[in-house]
Amino acid sequence: MLRISKLADYAVVLATWLAAREQRGERHTVRDLAAVTGIHQPTVGKILKHLARHGIVDSQRGARGGYRLAARPEDVPVAAIIEALEGPIAVTECASEETAGACEYEGRCGVQESWQRINAVVGRALESVSLADMAKPGLSPRELVPVARVGGERRMARAAGDVAADDWHG
Amino acid sequence: MLRISKLADYAVVLATWLAAREQRGERHTVRDLAAVTGIHQPTVGKILKHLARHGIVDSQRGARGGYRLAARPEDVPVAAIIEALEGPIAVTECASEETAGACEYEGRCGVQESWQRINAVVGRALESVSLADMAKPGLSPRELVPVARVGGERRMARAAGDVAADDWHG
DNA sequence: CCCAAACAGGACCGATTCAGTCCTCTATTT
DNA sequence: AAATAGAGGACTGAATCGGTCCTGTTTGGG
Ligand code: FES
Ligand code: FES
Numbered sequence: 001m002l003r004i005s006k007l008a009d010y011a012v013v014l015a016t017w018l019a020a021r022e023q024r025g026e027r028h029t030v031r032d033l034a035a036v037t038g039i040h041q042p043t044v045g046k047i048l049k050h051l052a053r054h055g056i057v058d059s060q061r062g063a064r065g066g067y068r069l070a071a072r073p074e075d076v077p078v079a080a081i082i083e084a085l086e087g088p089i090a091v092t093e094c095a096s097e098e099t100a101g102a103c104e105y106e107g108r109c110g111v112q113e114s115w116q117r118i119n120a121v122v123g124r125a126l127e128s129v130s131l132a133d134m135a136k137p138g139l140s141p142r143e144l145v146p147v148a149r150v151g152g153e154r155r156m157a158r159a160a161g162d163v164a165a166d167d168w169h170g
Numbered sequence: 171m172l173r174i175s176k177l178a179d180y181a182v183v184l185a186t187w188l189a190a191r192e193q194r195g196e197r198h199t200v201r202d203l204a205a206v207t208g209i210h211q212p213t214v215g216k217i218l219k220h221l222a223r224h225g226i227v228d229s230q231r232g233a234r235g236g237y238r239l240a241a242r243p244e245d246v247p248v249a250a251i252i253e254a255l256e257g258p259i260a261v262t263e264c265a266s267e268e269t270a271g272a273c274e275y276e277g278r279c280g281v282q283e284s285w286q287r288i289n290a291v292v293g294r295a296l297e298s299v300s301l302a303d304m305a306k307p308g309l310s311p312r313e314l315v316p317v318a319r320v321g322g323e324r325r326m327a328r329a330a331g332d333v334a335a336d337d338w339h340g
Numbered sequence: 341c342c343c344a345a346a347c348a349g350g351a352c353c354g355a356t357t358c359a360g361t362c363c364t365c366t367a368t369t370t
Numbered sequence: 371a372a373a374t375a376g377a378g379g380a381c382t383g384a385a386t387c388g389g390t391c392c393t394g395t396t397t398g399g400g
Contacts (some may be wrong), residue, residue, distance in 0.1 A: 043388080059347060062397025114304045122292050129284070215375095232374060236376085
């Protein structure tokens with residue numbers, strides 16, 4: 001459990017497919033995407049409409065229309081896809097700053113702040129993985145950069161805000 | 171979204187309460203826990219039964235019975251509570267190793283491995299936060315340990331397997 | 341100029357899941 | 371024996387979600 005919705009999962013698959021085929025800004029129709037991914041056509045349409053409204057894909061109507069990624073695959077975090085379909089990422093109702101204040105237990109329950117921290121960790125983990133990463137399994141979300149040598153062994157540092165890269169690398 | 175269930179949320183609140191009051195191995199009844207947390211009594215009962223079955227709390231029946239934490243608060247990760255109520259943590263259906271192999275798209279969809287990595291990151295983030303951490307907001311899940319000085323500035327390293335600690339610290 | 345292609349937006353419903361309650365049984369203490 | 375308290379599971383009403391469909395609008399081509 002702790003699942004994202006099926007629609008959001010499909011959305012990531014579709015966006016990743018677009019990312020993998022991103023070349024010359026070609027557009028792809030709903031029909032083509034449905035055929036190639038195996039997802040039913042009406043569902044593909046619904047998902048891409050959501051992605052378009054959130055600026056993740058670029059749409060064009062009419063003959064010769066279709067969808068294409070609005071940004072470079074490495075600049076589109078998985079989190080953005082999920083948020084387009086499901087709204088802000090919030091592990092619990094009281095975890096998100098957007099939804100805070102709506103809880104009846106707020107104040108006397110001492111775990112709200114902890115949930116917000118956990119939520120931030122999960123959210124940033126999803127922010128740190130791009131569509132380009134999804135399309136190329138085995139690669140890390142961001143490359144480690146060598147910064148110094150200590151005792152003859154190369155030490156690594158990560159860019160500010162880079163999260164959980166160790167785990168990604170396994 | 172990307173929510174845990176309400177029951178799991180309540181479970182964490184209850185377990186955290188037990189963790190905060192953990193002293194002399196005293197037991198607490200469902201009635202008391204319901205009264206103090208504001209959660210309806212039948213619901214509290216259901217949740218604690220789940221936690222007991224998974225060995226997170228220790229139960230005793232009969233007069234003077236009740237529940238208490240089965241381990242030290244710092245040894246109980248939040249992930250264990252969630253898993254007791256919801257089963258294995260799996261961001262998507264194909265992300266978990268337990269549920270893998272059940273997907274119709276498996277094989278031709280290229281994102282499975284990526285989801286498994288993301289799932290591992292999220293899972294380990296939840297593993298790294300204990301009930302003791304939940305009970306004391308503002309503290310980190312594991313303390314950073316100083317390892318070396320480079321250029322007069324203190325550098326930090328994290329224990330192996332420690333995940334996303336940077337974010338926890340904010 | 342008109343038609344076909346393709347997306348935009350939203351309504352809609354059936355299925356599934358979930359939260360919450362309740363009942364009966366067993367164990368423990370007094 | 372009686373009272374207390376948990377074990378286990380059945381059950382239901384509600385809420386959510388997945389999926390489909392319909393109507394309108396935009397665009398390009400004949
Ligand atoms: S349960 Fe809402 S603030 Fe803790
Ligand atoms: S959607 Fe199941 S393996 Fe990718």
